[in-house]
Amino acid sequence: MSERIYIYKRYERFWHWSQALLIIIMMITGFEVHGSYDILGFAKATKLHTLAAWTLLTLWAFTIFWQFTTGEWRQYLPSLKNVAAMIHYYTIGIFTNSPHPFRKTVVQKHNPLQRLAYLALLAFISPLIWASGLLYLFYADWAKLGLDAYLSLEWVAVAHTLGAFMITAFFFIHVYLTTTGHTVFAHIKAMITGWEEADEHHA
């Protein structure tokens, strides 16, 4: 019998999947506003992009509260310990059927590389995309806020686009890495049900 642990709590799963949906909507509509293709039309894409952004900010307000009250924010503290072992696993071990060097527990559900990746996302990409996005959204109020002397729409838009490309690249890597559990869909299943079936290797 493999061991099962309850790793993703109900709110966490709700947060994850609604955020996933909102980010996918924003990627599709955002690149349409950027002019990359024509699916919904500029007007609808802009409206939906803005609506999704405000919805995600609301979701984050709840999530930040949840992170602090549950202490789950500690899951994002970086540690350089065992990072080399993780890199070795992803570049070599995974192909030779070696055991996964990291064991998920309730208090440590992210492997060391994941911690670094999520911290980078939170510390660099997130501020870039939210700061530029909110400035973009309130472009009409720049003069009133006294910001028009320091900002140009071009720089704000280009910074926002840069963040969008980074998030999109992150998204594809993130989705690919979900397939690296002990079975292809093991991680996705855990994110849906909350229960992670521990790998037999480290029984």
Place this chain on the structure above:
Amino acid sequence: MVGKQAYDTVNNTLVVNHVFGDDDTAFWKHYDYEKSIKAGMDYAGLPYSGKFGFIETRMHWFITHMVAPKEKAVPCAECHTREASGRLAEITGIYMPGRDRNSWVDLFGGLAIVGAIGAGFIHGLTRYLTRRKEQAK
């Protein structure tokens, strides 16, 4: 709309008067019809006899104030487009979403996305192939 308008009593035409401005002829500065009509008609390049009077006028306006019906409103994409036929395609010196972009950011961003997908594909394929070899042993 009902009103009283200045007109040319010789040519029997309505006249243009110079209404506003910080100069010697503007009507709202000097309240002088003589000067302001002369200046307005000179500016418009229209014939003016120099004699004027006032005439009652009645004007019929569409209730829509000439605003086009909503189906004919200008949609965003007529300007926010990369097409060379965009209404503001030739306006330079401004950044317009949907029309403008930074080609370096687009190039390297595009490569990052292709790289992310490609890396996942190659890594996954290698996993699949090595796993099969392992099982065949």
